[in-house]
Amino acid sequence: MNCPHCATKILAGQEACAVCGFTAAAIRAYLGSDWVKLERITDNSQRLSLRDTRHLEVVLDDFERRFPQCFIASYLGALPETLTLPDLGFWLINHGAFQTRQISRRNDFGILLIVDPLRQDACFTVGYALESVLTDAVLMSILKKLNRPLAKGNVASVIEDAVRQIEAVLKKVARKERRHDEHPPAVVADATDLGLHTLRPPSRPLLHANRPD
């Protein structure tokens, strides 16, 4: 994961950015250290119609079926001036209990899209396990393609276009991996095999305990 302030790589478990000194504790001090329960689409900006939301749910369901260990979630809202999009993304991927179709999905396989319609800005935060696939360069090129719907204020298109673009990238990677099948596909590897730690606490928050699926 990248430092939300200077974009230097921060490794799993590392508390502070080696370059600028940013600490996860600084954001926790601002936003708290509780786990927050989030739908896959949290529209705090109220820009999405019910129809948009339903359609996007279907788009996200399709994505999760195609890429069973990953999920995409989106937060829409006008952020206070003191909070940057990458800051919120960093905090949410560490503190968000996302209501995905299967609760077994872990945040290190999560892709979070934060959209601030007022700033006409968007940002991705991806979990540790996806960083080698969804690199900074890949994400930047996707964000560039989102500029047009973002400028028009069409947030439903911003989210749908983002999902389609990410699908295209993951499909390409999966095809490449199949050709070199001595390497297991990166997107279906278990994070623990890679020496990565899950971002969710070992015991699931109680609020999920009886969640039917």
Ligand SMILES: [Zn+2]
């Ligand atoms: Zn930094």
